[in-house]
Amino acid sequence: MSEATRGAARAAAPVLHDAVLNALGLEITSGRHAPGEALTLEQLQQRFGVSRTVMREAMRLLESLNLVHSRRRVGLVVQPMHRWRVLDPRVIRWRLDGPGRDDQLRTLTELRVAVEPLAAAGAARHATAAERERLRSLAAQMRQLGEAGELEAFLRADVEFHALLLQACLNEMFTALTSVIAEVLAGRTEHGLMPRSPRSVALDLHEQVARCVAAGDAHGAETAMRELVDEVRHAIGTAPAGGAESEPA
Secondary structure, three states: OOHHHHHHHHHHHHHHHHHHHHHHHHHHHOOOOOOOOEEOHHHHHHHHOOOHHHHHHHHHHHHHOOOEEEEOOOEEEEOOHHHOOOOOHHHHHHHHHOOOHHHHHHHHHHHHHHHHHHHHHHHHHHOOHHHHHHHHHHHHHHHHHHHHOOHHHHHHHHHHHHHHHHHHOOOHHHHOOHHHHHHHHHHHHHOOOOOOOOOHHHHHHHHHHHHHHHHOOHHHHHHHHHHHHHHHHHHHHHOOOOOOOOOOO
8 A cells, every 4th residue: 555545544534433423423312222222343334334443433432422331242332311421512412413402402501501690600700800801892792793693703702702701700610511501502503593683682681791790790790691591591491393593692
């Protein structure tokens, strides 16, 4: 095999690996493979037409997410949901891409209701001057971008706004959820679950949170953030099956 051929094979391996990982991750999280079902490397290798090395790496990662468990002479046994690493962004993404999207949105939103108001209060107490100023700047950007209908740029600002609150609150448990919140915000946009243009009440509440954090008003920041995520929870709870427009948060 020439050096060029070997290089092409090395370049193709990650692409094949990601394709297999995403296909199996989506199948398991959507229930196509029931808990207790055994998957063998040989069967999967034949199905996907990949090398044993690629197949082993994909299954190793699925096992690290507790979606499967290796059992000698049996294969890789599909695990029930309560064993999954449900806060891993990949698992969240697969669940949002599958038939259980509504349940995943509901549970993630309930997590946000529990965490983000307290994170906003913590940010009001502990944020640096630069962080307070950045939050106000992001809230202003979100209004400008939302009113202009620039939804991709709006999403980037929205993700940064919520990530900054989680980082500025000085609670490492909350900060560890940064990628989770980013995934659900992005997932709602990718699946058309956001309004075509952000509603003014949501923009107002983002600005109110930023003002309260900047002023060191922990109670005000917590109250405004609770109202913001409660709006999302209400919209998701009353939306028709399959999703509907909801407040950006």
